[in-house]
Amino acid sequence: MRTESNLDADVIIIGGGPAGAALGTFLARDGHRAMIIEKDIHPRDHVGESLTPSTNLVFDKLGFLDKMNDAGFIHKPGTGWNAPRSPLWKFVDIWLFEYPLEGTPQPYTYSVERDVMDTMLLRHAHENGAKVLQGVKVKNVIWENDRVVGVRASAGDGWERDLRAKMVVDATGRRCFMATQLGLKKKDPNFNQFCIYSWFRGVKRPPEKYTGFTLFYFIGLNKAWSWHIPLRNDVMSMGVVVNKDDFQKSGQDTEEFFYSLVRRNRTFTNAMQNAERIRPWWIEGDYSYKVDKFTGPGWMLVGDAVRFVDPIFSSGVDVALFSSLYAYETIQEAWSNGDPVKPFQDYEQRVTAGVDIWYDMIETFYKLQNLLTRFATGRRTKELIIRTLQGNPYIPQTQVRARKLLAAMEESYQKVMSDPNNLLRPWNLNTLLSEHTEWRGAPFGPGRTQGVEASHARPGLLDHLRHWGVDELHRDRHPGPEPPLSFGRRAAGQRSGLEGPPSASTGSSIRPIRRPSRSSASISETSGRIPSDSRSATPLVVSSSSAVMPRW
Numbered sequence: 425m426r427t428e429s430n431l432d433a434d435v436i437i438i439g440g441g442p443a444g445a446a447l448g449t450f451l452a453r454d455g456h457r458a459m460i461i462e463k464d465i466h467p468r469d470h471v472g473e474s475l476t477p478s479t480n481l482v483f484d485k486l487g488f489l490d491k492m493n494d495a496g497f498i499h500k501p502g503t504g505w506n507a508p509r510s511p512l513w514k515f516v517d518i519w520l521f522e523y524p525l526e527g528t529p530q531p532y533t534y535s536v537e538r539d540v541m542d543t544m545l546l547r548h549a550h551e552n553g554a555k556v557l558q559g560v561k562v563k564n565v566i567w568e569n570d571r572v573v574g575v576r577a578s579a580g581d582g583w584e585r586d587l588r589a590k591m592v593v594d595a596t597g598r599r600c601f602m603a604t605q606l607g608l609k610k611k612d613p614n615f616n617q618f619c620i621y622s623w624f625r626g627v628k629r630p631p632e633k634y635t636g637f638t639l640f641y642f643i644g645l646n647k648a649w650s651w652h653i654p655l656r657n658d659v660m661s662m663g664v665v666v667n668k669d670d671f672q673k674s675g676q677d678t679e680e681f682f683y684s685l686v687r688r689n690r691t692f693t694n695a696m697q698n699a700e701r702i703r704p705w706w707i708e709g710d711y712s713y714k715v716d717k718f719t720g721p722g723w724m725l726v727g728d729a730v731r732f733v734d735p736i737f738s739s740g741v742d743v744a745l746f747s748s749l750y751a752y753e754t755i756q757e758a759w760s761n762g763d764p765v766k767p768f769q770d771y772e773q774r775v776t777a778g779v780d781i782w783y784d785m786i787e788t789f790y791k792l793q794n795l796l797t798r799f800a801t802g803r804r805t806k807e808l809i810i811r812t813l814q815g816n817p818y819i820p821q822t823q824v825r826a827r828k829l830l831a832a833m834e835e836s837y838q839k840v841m842s843d844p845n846n847l848l849r850p851w852n853l854n855t856l857l858s859e860h861t862e863w864r865g866a867p868f869g870p871g872r873t874q875g876v877e878a879s880h881a882r883p884g885l886l887d888h889l890r891h892w893g894v895d896e897l898h899r900d901r902h903p904g905p906e907p908p909l910s911f912g913r914r915a916a917g918q919r920s921g922l923e924g925p926p927s928a929s930t931g932s933s934i935r936p937i938r939r940p941s942r943s944s945a946s947i948s949e950t951s952g953r954i955p956s957d958s959r960s961a962t963p964l965v966v967s968s969s970s971a972v973m974p975r976w
């Protein structure tokens with residue numbers, strides 16, 4: 425019979441990523457014997473470099489915030505996004521600390537090299553008293569009478585043994601060690617994305633006001649986007665997320681496919697003109713899933729091991745850190761009041777309610793991407809958007825706010841979709857443009873999906889635009905039925921991705937957009953309004969594959 429004193433630890437944590445390291449630190453600081461078992465030897469590379477403001481709160485509780493500042497990571501004050509044919513380097517932007525986040529004194533979060541940050545966090549756990557085993561893999565969880573009592577661990581040199589504890593916590597990230605073994609992991613039916621990313625030097629810098637911003641380039645495909653995250657030493661992390669099917673159908677290799685997506689956004693193309701890749705491509709797939717039951721006798725899950733949602737809102741480290749904080753509080757409560765059930769039920773509810781908010785935001789966003797911009801730029805809704813994207817959706821006040829936002833977005837969505845003429849509906853603007861537009865030059869035809877032509881809009885179009893307030897709409901491409909992708913194998917003579925993205929002046933597949941002149945009756949740059957005397961034939965910028973892109 426084992427007693428507490430001859431257990432190897434009070435809590436064994438499998439995995440030394442942010443979730444495992446944070447939990448180990450909390451427990452050790454509170455006098456518990458925490459053992460973190462990590463299969464790799466840090467530093468190890470990892471995706472997930474852009475953090476949410478909420479992470480400051482947990483770093484602070486861990487006594488780690490000063491170390492983050494001392495490390496000199498890039499400060500991230502905000503985020504911006506643009507549409508495939510937005511004017512170069514123009515973004516819809518939000519300053520994430522425009523509305524102060526209670527409990528954090530600094531007006532920025534960070535973009536981090538994950539190998540560095542994760543190593544620092546694991547060392548921090550060790551410095552606070554956690555035992556850290558690196559290069560040791562957990563092979564099995566040991567069960568006794570339906571209760572987890574320890575793990576079987578092994579190292580590369582043949583060392584292998586059973587380690588026992590009162591509680592085993594799975595923090596193995598998307599490997600979902602225990603949930604997979606228990607058959608609890610459920611693949612998300614709505615998201616089957618895949619990502620390619622790498623680090624680059626020589627990426628063009630955005631205008632000064634966007635220093636430190638994480639930028640998103642939308643690429644005119646459903647459930648697809650790309651990121652531009654500034655790291656230290658002029659390195660940029662550039663990645664694309666796209667439906668897995670699109671890659672499979674393309675018949676292209678990783679590099680060709682990546683650059684074919686770069687070319688779908690003007691600013692992305694411009695940014696990458698002189699970029700040089702400095703690391704191998706990194707691919708991540710099949711990453712959206714959930715686990716409904718994530719606690720049981722002697723075990724619980726934290727971080728990505730519980731659930732993973734599309735990372736567009738940079739929610740991963742927020743989930744990892746907060747679930748670890750709550751797991752610590754749960755263990756603490758269960759052990760101090762001797763209740764083996766209720767604290768764990770509360771933990772499941774709390775984490776589920778929070779991650780549901782991230783998930784619902786993501787789903788709503790993909791249903792009608794224009795809504796995010798509309799709400800982010802609306803005077804009365806901007807605060808709700810910013811506060812929701814700050815993170816920490818696990819506490820009642822954040823949840824109430826986020827639910828209010830989601831309800832308002834859903835209402836707008838229903839309104840838009842119930843009116844067949846509403847220009848916010850996917851592709852309505854395109855239909856309208858084709859009906860009300862006289863094409864100048866050749867019409868779009870096969871193989872011209874990326875072409876851009878100037879056209880003259882008939883006066884009726886402007887009435888429609890004014891009626892729907894199109895100048896206030898997101899200038900992004902709608903999701904929904906897509907025009908055919910122009911992927912496919914490269915034709916002879918066409919540039920390959922290996923040569924880097926073509927520039928607009930050197931035979932780009934994206935032809936320069938003819939911009940409405942300032943004096944023309946287009947949507948005015950300064951006021952964003954359509955002048956009332958603009959009923960004459962008006963040059964508009966029209967793309968065969970995207971909505972009209974007025975200035976903003």
Ligand SMILES: Cc1cc2nc3c(=O)[nH]c(=O)nc-3n(C[C@H](O)[C@H](O)[C@H](O)COP(=O)(O)OP(=O)(O)OC[C@H]3O[C@@H](n4cnc5c(N)ncnc54)[C@H](O)[C@@H]3O)c2cc1C
Nearest residue numbers: 439441442443463472474562596597727728735738740741
């Ligand atoms: C495409 C993409 C983009 C992302 N972008 C962002 C972003 O911008 N911002 C953000 O916050 N998040 C982002 N994420 C999510 C982020 O990467 C994760 O949410 C975060 O790393 C989760 O931390 P974790 O500690 O739960 O898991 P991990 O960081 O994955 O750590 C798990 C650890 O467990 C170890 N391990 C696994 N199995 C075993 C075993 N059997 N024995 C011992 N050790 C084991 C692993 O080696 C690993 O070190 C992104 C994810 C993807 C896929």
